[in-house]
Every structure is written in structure tokens, then in C-alpha cells.
Amino acid sequence: MVKESFIKELAKILGRENVLSARKDLLAYSYDSTPERGMPEVIVFPRSTAQVSAVMKAVHREKIPVVPRGAGTNLSGGTIPTSGGVVLELSRMNRILEIDSANRRATVEPGVVNLDLQNALAPLGFVFPPDPASQKSSTLGGNVGENAGGPHCLKYGVTSKYVCGMEIVLADGEIVELGGSAEDTPGYDLRALLIGAEGILGIVTRLVLNIVPLPETSWILLAVFETLEDASQAVSDIISAGIIPGALELMDKTSCWVIEQSISAGYPTDAEGVLLIELEGLGDSLDRQAKDISEICRKNKMRELRLAKTTDEKAVLWQGRRGFFGAVARICPQYVVMDGTVPRNMIVPALRKVGEVAEKYKVTIANVAHAGDGNLHPLILFDVNSEKEKKAAKEAGKVILKVCLDMGGTLTGEHGIGLEKLPTMKAMFRPADLAAMHRVKSVFDPDSILNPGKLLPPEEDGPHHEEKEAPA
Amino acid sequence: MDKTASPEQPALGPRLAGIVGPENVATDRQVTKTYEVDGLVPAAVVFAANTEQVSQIVKAGNESGASIIPWGSGSKQAVGPCLSSADIVLCLKPMNRIIELNTGNFSVEIGAGLSNAALQKQMGEHRLLFPLDPLYLETSTIGGELATNASGPRRAAYGTARDIVLGITAVTPTGDIIHTGGRTMKNVAGIDLCKLYIGSWGTLGIITEAVLRLFPLPEVSRSLCLTFAGIEDAFRLVARLLISPLTPGSVELIDGVAGRNSAPIGDSPLAEDEVRLLIDISGNREEVERHLKEISAMAGANQVRHIATLEGEAATRAWNAYRGAHQAVLSAAPSAFQGKASVPLSRQADMFKAIKEIGQKYRVPTGIRGHCYNGILYPYVVAGDDHAVSIIGDLKKAAADLGGFFIVESAPLPVRKSAGALPRRSDRALMKRLKTEFDPNNILNPGKLGEGAD
Numbered sequence A: 001m002v003k004e005s006f007i008k009e010l011a012k013i014l015g016r017e018n019v020l021s022a023r024k025d026l027l028a029y030s031y032d033s034t035p036e037r038g039m040p041e042v043i044v045f046p047r048s049t050a051q052v053s054a055v056m057k058a059v060h061r062e063k064i065p066v067v068p069r070g071a072g073t074n075l076s077g078g079t080i081p082t083s084g085g086v087v088l089e090l091s092r093m094n095r096i097l098e099i100d101s102a103n104r105r106a107t108v109e110p111g112v113v114n115l116d117l118q119n120a121l122a123p124l125g126f127v128f129p130p131d132p133a134s135q136k137s138s139t140l141g142g143n144v145g146e147n148a149g150g151p152h153c154l155k156y157g158v159t160s161k162y163v164c165g166m167e168i169v170l171a172d173g174e175i176v177e178l179g180g181s182a183e184d185t186p187g188y189d190l191r192a193l194l195i196g197a198e199g200i201l202g203i204v205t206r207l208v209l210n211i212v213p214l215p216e217t218s219w220i221l222l223a224v225f226e227t228l229e230d231a232s233q234a235v236s237d238i239i240s241a242g243i244i245p246g247a248l249e250l251m252d253k254t255s256c257w258v259i260e261q262s263i264s265a266g267y268p269t270d271a272e273g274v275l276l277i278e279l280e281g282l283g284d285s286l287d288r289q290a291k292d293i294s295e296i297c298r299k300n301k302m303r304e305l306r307l308a309k310t311t312d313e314k315a316v317l318w319q320g321r322r323g324f325f326g327a328v329a330r331i332c333p334q335y336v337v338m339d340g341t342v343p344r345n346m347i348v349p350a351l352r353k354v355g356e357v358a359e360k361y362k363v364t365i366a367n368v369a370h371a372g373d374g375n376l377h378p379l380i381l382f383d384v385n386s387e388k389e390k391k392a393a394k395e396a397g398k399v400i401l402k403v404c405l406d407m408g409g410t411l412t413g414e415h416g417i418g419l420e421k422l423p424t425m426k427a428m429f430r431p432a433d434l435a436a437m438h439r440v441k442s443v444f445d446p447d448s449i450l451n452p453g454k455l456l457p458p459e460e461d462g463p464h465h466e467e468k469e470a471p472a
Numbered sequence B: 001m002d003k004t005a006s007p008e009q010p011a012l013g014p015r016l017a018g019i020v021g022p023e024n025v026a027t028d029r030q031v032t033k034t035y036e037v038d039g040l041v042p043a044a045v046v047f048a049a050n051t052e053q054v055s056q057i058v059k060a061g062n063e064s065g066a067s068i069i070p071w072g073s074g075s076k077q078a079v080g081p082c083l084s085s086a087d088i089v090l091c092l093k094p095m096n097r098i099i100e101l102n103t104g105n106f107s108v109e110i111g112a113g114l115s116n117a118a119l120q121k122q123m124g125e126h127r128l129l130f131p132l133d134p135l136y137l138e139t140s141t142i143g144g145e146l147a148t149n150a151s152g153p154r155r156a157a158y159g160t161a162r163d164i165v166l167g168i169t170a171v172t173p174t175g176d177i178i179h180t181g182g183r184t185m186k187n188v189a190g191i192d193l194c195k196l197y198i199g200s201w202g203t204l205g206i207i208t209e210a211v212l213r214l215f216p217l218p219e220v221s222r223s224l225c226l227t228f229a230g231i232e233d234a235f236r237l238v239a240r241l242l243i244s245p246l247t248p249g250s251v252e253l254i255d256g257v258a259g260r261n262s263a264p265i266g267d268s269p270l271a272e273d274e275v276r277l278l279i280d281i282s283g284n285r286e287e288v289e290r291h292l293k294e295i296s297a298m299a300g301a302n303q304v305r306h307i308a309t310l311e312g313e314a315a316t317r318a319w320n321a322y323r324g325a326h327q328a329v330l331s332a333a334p335s336a337f338q339g340k341a342s343v344p345l346s347r348q349a350d351m352f353k354a355i356k357e358i359g360q361k362y363r364v365p366t367g368i369r370g371h372c373y374n375g376i377l378y379p380y381v382v383a384g385d386d387h388a389v390s391i392i393g394d395l396k397k398a399a400a401d402l403g404g405f406f407i408v409e410s411a412p413l414p415v416r417k418s419a420g421a422l423p424r425r426s427d428r429a430l431m432k433r434l435k436t437e438f439d440p441n442n443i444l445n446p447g448k449l450g451e452g453a454d
């Protein structure tokens, strides 16, 4: 329980305008896009590392849970304050501290919105490659918290590849530097632990990011197929031909239809499979790439091919894909987003299975996928007012995750475990694997005050010490 | 220290033999002597054939308090901080299988004892590339490369192990078998222990298997060999390249001193005061042509003395000679040492000059090799032991002043003992706690984490 006197102490550290505790404010921080709910007791907005550290010292003394939060756009319930306590929102630490293109580095505070950084980089001819579809609102600290991906991660890799250094505040308020601007810092790669840790190991208060020059040219191909199977086979064939486009996104008929209801991206609404393929690189090489890819698509019975070269045309095509989750929410506010990821050559059978599951459980599934990486996003739609539909959606989701695991895949490619996928962790990891993760957690946050109840299933759920091995 | 005489030992030998079979344990000093490391001769050398055996050996080590030194090919054993104890050398060489090649997913699962060269060769037959290319790739094992986060010229285009490894199976210091990561390109389930194991130098566990990313072999490869009279010109070209949309495969630098003992790197000799950039350009035909044209033009604008475009055998010879330079310098001067300076990209020329000035101050020749796309320079200092410590002190200061760091890698044992410490950092205490949590008995590579860690 957070006492009134504690809230006063926080106000003293941060200034009253940076502390919220009115019921309407608490309510606003009690939910996200998942159906889960949890009321915080106070919300704080630090403006500096020193303030974060002071807040952590205070909560550490009182052993009060803290949920670090960026923009709260994560899709796994990761910022829901299920144990009450403090929500520590970093959105006011939103300064770009330095852009140093000669060194290919940008230094930022964690609350900087991904797109704001991109907009500052573009005039200098640079880009920060991770580009989650939520980039208009998600923060770089949140991108690190989830190890976010995005369409262009096919060619460039995910967030973990672009974090060189970070400053973090530990659960007890200690400030620590990990990595740095120079490469290959000796010692353990503790950055790697923080990236994708969903706020359970420490609070990121500064980031040194790797930025790269923008590609010289980019084109978009929109390839239209009569069946989803043909479209996914084309993806598989492009990848196995050794072609690595900038992005390779797949959308099914339902998705295209949903998008066209609120965004006029010009996607066909009568085709079962559509691929959005971005080619990029030196101008000289794009003709060849386009030719090779269209040939593969044609072999897979492509019905239509469009080529966009101008900035405006390309922007419209991207707007559709990037606006997908929002567009769905407008039509059906409740849905389960899956994030299962399979080996790249399993995309055809995986999507086929998803189709079978939809039929069996009588649920509507809209499919988008970062297909080149095998990252599926089946969206299971349901009517909140129908318990039966809700249950069917949940069941279908479980089956789809199992399908992904059975194919050698993973529970989540980029959205994280959070609260939502916690019950499935044991299907993927053995007790010894989870025990090792708990060891790491206990080193960083022995009292378990940082985002408790997320990412790691509680230890007492099962024995974790050495599995007894049969004697040889 | 050397625990050969400790009372547990007699029981340990038979116990190890019980796990791996007597033919896979050596206690004969003639054999164990060849595994001497940091002046320590192990009491036993054990060869493990699978992850279960490794787990049991580690458990046996814990029970008897014997330290265990994981061993691949041994190429990096004499690099970095010194061990404080070495009772059992655990060699993973027999675990050298390709467990599963998945060409459609561009991934391969391997045993940690497989050598890089053997993997490259087999992948080449499928027109696939495993991009990790550290110095000793002919002999070094993948497990050892991951444990030491080894890298080579290709890191400019493909990144380092953390960008290439999809999954790792490891045995923890208490003998648990854990699986981290997986086989998908993207995976954010759980805490990313996979990357923690990369570069942990065998102090947090023993990597026994790994799933690696593969890439298509490029359609065309060419190498540009550019010779400059001065370092400014070479680094001006690098700076231009770094802000351009060009994407060379590697951009390596070597000076005449570092290259003086090796076969010719390229088509012409390299004078002691010259520097050479060796640039790999790989991709499709159109891309490669554009790169060759533009980089040659940039070189022309930066007072290049000599340009050669190499392909096929000639290119391979140049790259092999470049790799060979390291060992050639060290072998020619047994008192020489080699370190690693990492600085921000734009400070590489400053670091280069600082190294040369320090060399002049102590009147010792210095050679330099480097990864210009990563801000990493490897100085070779041909010094007698008496100056080495002061020189290292100066190098550490110079690198720190430029916003980076300097560490000693290969050096005579006394030099490593007195100057091998890693830079002091605020994350040191966390690392120590992690080591203690994972390895409460401090039996895996004790000492290797460096200064004050154990």
C-alpha cells in the first residue's frame, strides 16, 4: 500500500506537477490493448536520471512495486500495474541529446518517440533501422524494453543490433553504465539482458544508439495473389533464392479489407494474399532485384504487380500496413494479437494451420505477417459481449502458439511475454532455463519490485533446481 | 593454484573416466603439459562427446571443488586476464558435428567443437556463408569463438556473434543444461541469456551447441587494395565511406610495420611508413561495379598512392596474408605484445597517431591493424618486457581520452599478469554478482573475468 506520506515524498523529489494520484488518472493507467486490468496507486513522471534514481531509492526502501512505462503501446499487458504501486512513466525524458553522424551514434533519453528520432535523422541522411509499426507513438525506451522489430528488421535486424550503450537505474537506485559508444566493451554483455527484459531488470534512462546512412533508393512492389498459400509460397521462394529485400510484409484478404475501411491505401480487397515488398539499396541494383522478385511471384501465380517509386506513392502503401492495428480496433475493439514466429521455411504450413484453426474454432482471423522473418500476427477477432466467442478466441490462440512451437518456433517474435503470454512460458522453456533467468533477475532486482508478475512465471510454480539426471 | 596434490584428486580421475570413458581422460603429465595455460598445468584433460557428459563433468567439478577450463582449440587461451586455477581442461573438440542444416531457414545447428573452417567448407558446398571470420578460423572452434566474442573483417557488414547466433545450449557452472534462444530470426521470449553467453569467456557456463544464422554467398566478390602515404588520407576516405550509402563487406587497415613479416598483402610491397586499406566488396554485379567505381574515385581524391582491384586467387592470397600478419609479427618478436583499442569511429586516426607517438616515446616499433568500420585498432608493440607495462598504461590513457578503451590481448605471461586488468567500469559489481550467482563455487575459468571479479 502506498501511503499519503509516500506520495508527498515523491512530490518532493519530482515536483507536484509530475505526480498523479487522482482516481481518474489512475484509471487511465490501469489498462492497455489487452483485456487485463490493474490499478496503480500513483503515477510519476521523472525528468532526469537523478530523479529516477531518487524515486527508486524511495520505493526500494518501502518495497513498493514499480512499473516502468514508455507509451504503453506494448501488446502483451507489460505495463499493467497488476500489483498496484507506482507507474514510472518516462515520456517526459524525451530529449535527443546528440546526433553524431560521423560516429554513427545518436544519444537519447528513453522517452523519445521512435518517429521523432527518425525525423531528426532523415535530413542528415541517416536512419535508426528498428521501425515498429507503432513508431508514431512508441518510445525508444519501450522499443528496448520489448526488443522491438518492424518491417525493415528483415534486412537490418531488430533493436538489439542497434543499442551500443545504455545508462540504467537499478532497483535500489544505483546508476550503472552498460556498453558504450565504442564497440566490444570488455566484460559481460549486460545490455543484452536489459534489451527485451520488459522493465524487470532496470530502468533505462539513456541510450546510445547505432544509426546508419539511409539507403540511396527504395521502391515498393505490391504483389497480389489469388490464394494465401501462393503468397506465402512466394515469400518462401524469395527467401530461399537468397534475396533479402528491405521488407517483406504479408496481408490477407480480411486485413486488406479492414485497412481499406479506414485508410485508403489502395490495397485490393478481393485478393486472398497481398505482399508488400520494399526493395532498397543502390539505385543501380534495384532493377535486377525487382525483376528477380517479380519472376518468383509470377511462378506462384501472382495476379497483379504494382510498382511504387515516388515518395508519396510509397508513403500511402506503408500507411495502410502501419495503420493496421488501429484500423482493426475501429471495427472490432477486442482482439487477440498473436506474435508466434516460425523458421522462415515454415511460413506456408504455419499459415495453413492458422486457417484450419480459424475454421475449427469458428473465429475470424485477420492475418498480417513480417513474413520474411517468419513472424506471424494472426489477429483473432471476437465480440466482447459474447463469452462464447471470447473463449473460442482464447482457445484458438493457444492452439496457434502450440503450432508455432511444434514447428521449431517461438511464442513471441517482437511483442514480448508481458502478462498475456506468461502462462505459455512453460511450454517453451524447461525448468532449468527459467531458473537461470530467475538467477539473473535476482542479481538485478533481489526484492522483485521492478514490474513484478511480468515476463517470468513465478518460481514457486514449480521446482527449478537441477533436474535429477539419470546416472550414466 | 596447482591443486594436483589436493586430497580430492585421486577420486576425481576415476570419476571423470566413469563419465567419458578412460580413453577420454588424460592425466599423464606429458599430455597435460601440452595444455598448460597461464603457467598452470591441469591435473586432467577430459574430452567430452555430448552435452550430458559436460553436465556431469561440471557437477563432478563442483562436488570436488576442482576448477574447470573449457577448451576449444586453445587459440585464445593465452588472451586476456589470467586464470587463477586450472585443475581440469574440458575439451569440446569431439563435439564437432553439424547437427541440423536448415537451408530454407538459413540456419545451422552445430556442436561447439566444430571448427570454423570445417563449417565454412561445408556451407560453401550449399552456396551458403557463415559470416563470422576471426583470425584463427582455420583451427578455432565455433564454441570458443562465441565464448570470446571473436570477430573478423566481415563484421563491418554482418555484425558480430550477437547478431548471428540464434540459439545456444549451455551447461551452467552448477551443471544444469539450459537452452536459450531458438531457431527463428526474431525471438523475444524470456530474458536473452543467449547473448549473455556470447563473450562471457566460459565464466558463466560452457557452450555445447549453437544455432547459427547463415547467409547466401554473394554473387560477386572483389577486393580493393589501396595504399596511402599517410594515415590522414586513409581515414578521410573511411569517413567519406561511412556517411555514404555504400555498403562494403569489410574495410581493414594495416600499416607497413604490422605487415612486415607476412606474405605480400596485395599485389605490391608495403613500405614501413605506408598504410593499406583492404576493402571487400560483395553483392550483385551492379552493386559491386558501383562500389569499385566510387571507392576508387574517393581514393583518388584522397592522394592514394596505389590502387589494385583483386579477385579470385589473388584476393584470397591477399586476405590470407592479412590474417597471417598477426601471428607473423608475434612470432618474429617473442617479447612483442598485441592489444586492442576501441574508439569512436571518428577518433581512429587520433588513436592511430597516439599509438605511434607512444611507440616513439619508448623507442619501440609499433605496427597497427584495424577494423575501420568498427573503430577497432590492434596495436603490435615490439617492446621488451621492462617497458611493456608503462606502454600499456599510456595506451589505456590515450584510448580513454578519446572516448574508448584499450585492453591487452596477446602478450608474454608476465605482461598479462601485471597489465591484463580490464577497464574499471560502473557495471563491474553487477558482473561479479552475476558470476557468483551462476558459479557459487567459482569453478569455471576462475580469474578470467578480470580484475577483482573473483
Ligand SMILES: Cc1cc2nc3c(=O)[nH]c(=O)nc-3n(C[C@H](O)[C@H](O)[C@H](O)COP(=O)(O)OP(=O)(O)OC[C@H]3O[C@@H](n4cnc5c(N)ncnc54)[C@H](O)[C@@H]3O)c2cc1C
Pocket (backbone or CB within 6 Å): A067, A068, A069, A070, A071, A072, A073, A074, A075, A078, A079, A090, A110, A131, A132, A133, A134, A137, A138, A139, A140, A141, A142, A143, A144, A145, A146, A147, A148, A149, A150, A151, A197, A198, A199, A200, A202, A203, A204, A205, A325, A326, A414, A415, A451
Ligand atoms: C499499432 C501498433 C503497432 C505495433 N507494431 C509493432 C511492430 O511492428 N513491431 C514491434 O516490435 N512492436 C510493435 N508494437 C508493439 C509496441 O509498440 C512495441 O513493443 C513498443 O516497443 C513499445 O513501446 P512503448 O514506448 O509503448 O513501451 P511500453 O509499452 O510503455 O513498455 C514496453 C515494456 O518496456 C518496459 N519499459 C518501457 N520503458 C522502459 C524503460 N525506459 N526502461 C525499462 N523498461 C521500460 C515496460 O515496463 C514494458 O514492459 C505495436 C503496437 C501497436 C499498438
